[in-house]
Amino acid sequence: MRALATEAVHAGRDDLARQGLHAPPIDLSTTYPSYDSRGEAARIDAFAAHGAPLEGPPVYGRLGNPTVARFETALARLEGTESAVAFASGMAALSAVLLARNAMGLRHVVAVRPLYGCSDHLLTAGLLGTEVTWVDPAGIADALRPDTGLVMVESPANPTLAELDLRALAHACRTVPLLADNTFATPVLQRPVEQGARLVLHSATKYLGGHGDVMAGVVACDEAFARRLRQVRFATGGVLHPLAGYLLLRGLSTLPVRVRAASSNAAELARRLAADPRVARVHYPRLGGAMIAFEVHGDPHELIAGVRLITPAVSLGSVDTLIQHPASISHRIVDAEDRRTSGVSDRLLRLSVGLEDVEDLWRDLDGALGTRRGSGVRRGAVAVSGPQPRPRGPRAAASATAHADQ
Numbered sequence: 021m022r023a024l025a026t027e028a029v030h031a032g033r034d035d036l037a038r039q040g041l042h043a044p045p046i047d048l049s050t051t052y053p054s055y056d057s058r059g060e061a062a063r064i065d066a067f068a069a070h071g072a073p074l075e076g077p078p079v080y081g082r083l084g085n086p087t088v089a090r091f092e093t094a095l096a097r098l099e100g101t102e103s104a105v106a107f108a109s110g111m112a113a114l115s116a117v118l119l120a121r122n123a124m125g126l127r128h129v130v131a132v133r134p135l136y137g138c139s140d141h142l143l144t145a146g147l148l149g150t151e152v153t154w155v156d157p158a159g160i161a162d163a164l165r166p167d168t169g170l171v172m173v174e175s176p177a178n179p180t181l182a183e184l185d186l187r188a189l190a191h192a193c194r195t196v197p198l199l200a201d202n203t204f205a206t207p208v209l210q211r212p213v214e215q216g217a218r219l220v221l222h223s224a225t226k227y228l229g230g231h232g233d234v235m236a237g238v239v240a241c242d243e244a245f246a247r248r249l250r251q252v253r254f255a256t257g258g259v260l261h262p263l264a265g266y267l268l269l270r271g272l273s274t275l276p277v278r279v280r281a282a283s284s285n286a287a288e289l290a291r292r293l294a295a296d297p298r299v300a301r302v303h304y305p306r307l308g309g310a311m312i313a314f315e316v317h318g319d320p321h322e323l324i325a326g327v328r329l330i331t332p333a334v335s336l337g338s339v340d341t342l343i344q345h346p347a348s349i350s351h352r353i354v355d356a357e358d359r360r361t362s363g364v365s366d367r368l369l370r371l372s373v374g375l376e377d378v379e380d381l382w383r384d385l386d387g388a389l390g391t392r393r394g395s396g397v398r399r400g401a402v403a404v405s406g407p408q409p410r411p412r413g414p415r416a417a418a419s420a421t422a423h424a425d426q
C-alpha cells in the first residue's frame with residue numbers, strides 16, 4: 021500500500037498518464053449520447069437494483085460523474101475504505117445516510133453531543149423522520165434498540181474539540197454502524213475505520229477543499245453501504261457539481277502538507293493562549309490538528325470585533341485563519357441549555373488556524389485579546405504592519421449583544 025502523502029497526489033489519477041493527460045479533465049456533461057437504448061435499459065436496471073457504479077460510459081449527471089468519481093476514489097483511498105460517495109454539502113451527505121437507514125425501517129439514531137450545530141438540529145428536529153437519543157459515550161450500549169440504525173459521533177468534536185475513544189465506542193455499538201464525523205481530524209490525523217467506525221463523514225467544505233471556495237460533503241464506507249447511498253443520491257438529487265469534484269481532488273493533493281503546517285501553527289498558538297492570563301481555558305486535541313477552542317475572561321464579542329488579520333467568519337479548514345463565536349453562529353440553532361451542558365459555553369471561541377506566519381497570527385490575537393483593565397490600549401495594535409487595519413465594529417453595539425446573550 022502506498023503512503024498517505026503519495027495517495028494524496030496520485031489516487032483518482034492513476035489512468036491519466038495512459039490517456040496522455042497530466043491534470044484531471046473536468047467533465048461538465050449533464051447527459052451522454054447512446055445509440056443502444058436496450059443496453060441502457062439493462063444498465064439502469066442494474067443501478068436501480070444494486071446502486072453499483074455504472075459500467076461503461078456515464079448516462080446522466082445525477083447517476084454519476086467521472087470527475088466527481090475521481091475525488092470519491094481518492095478520498096476512499098485516504099480514509100482506507102472500499103468506497104466513498106460525494107454530495108452537494110456535508111449536510112446533504114448526512115441526510116443521505118439518515119434516509120438510507122430510514123428506508124430500511126431503522127429510524128432511531130443514538131448520538132453523542134456536541135455535534136456540529138446543524139447536525140444536532142437535523143437530529144433533534146427529526147426533520148427526516150428520525151428519532152434521536154442523546155447519550156454520554158458510556159451510555160451508547162444501553163440506548164441501542166432493535167430499530168437503531170446509526171450511532172453518530174464527532175471526534176474531535178465541533179466546537180469543543182472533545183475527543184472520544186472511537187475503538188471503545190465502535191465496540192459498544194455492536195452491529196449498529198458507527199458514523200464518525202472526521203471533518204476536524206481529516207484522514208491525515210485519524211482514520212476512523214481503522215478503529216471500527218463503519219461510516220466516515222466529512223464536510224468536504226472544510227479541510228478537504230481547503231481554500232474556502234467549495235461546498236461539498238462525502239461519506240467514506242464499505243461498498244455495500246455506498247450502494248445504498250448512491251441510490252439515495254440518485255433519487256433525491258443532492259449531487260456534487262463536477263467543478264467542485266475537480267477542486268476537491270486538487271485540494272486533496274495538498275491536504276497532508278496543509279494539515280501538518282496549520283497544526284504546527286495551532287499547537288504553538290494553543291501553547292501561548294494557555295500561558296496567557298487573559299485566557300481562561302484552552303481546548304486543543306491530544307491528536308493535534310489546526311482547530312483551537314478557548315474561553316476568555318473578557319467579552320468574546322470584543323475579541324471577534326478586534327481581529328484584523330484573522331477573519332471573523334464561520335466555517336473552518338481554509339488556508340487562512342478564521343475565528344467565530346459558536347454560541348452566536350455555528351451552534352446558535354442548538355437549544356441554549358443543550359449547548360451549555362455539552363460544553364459550548366457563551367465564552368467559548370473557535371479558531372481555525374491557517375497557514376500564515378505564526379508570529380503574525382499571535383500579534384493579531386494578542387491585540388484582539390486587549391488588556392483586562394479595558395484601558396482601550398490594545399497591545400500589539402501599533403505593531404501590526406501591512407495594509408490599513410479593518411475598521412472595527414462599534415464597541416457599544418458589541419457589548420450590548422454580549423449582555424443580551426448572557
Ligand SMILES: *Cc1c(COP(=O)(O)O)cnc(C)c1O
Nearest residue numbers: 109110111136178203223225236
Ligand atoms: C461544517 C460541518 C458540517 C456540515 O457541512 P456543510 O458542508 O456545511 O454542509 C458537518 N460536520 C462538521 C463537523 C462540520 O464542521
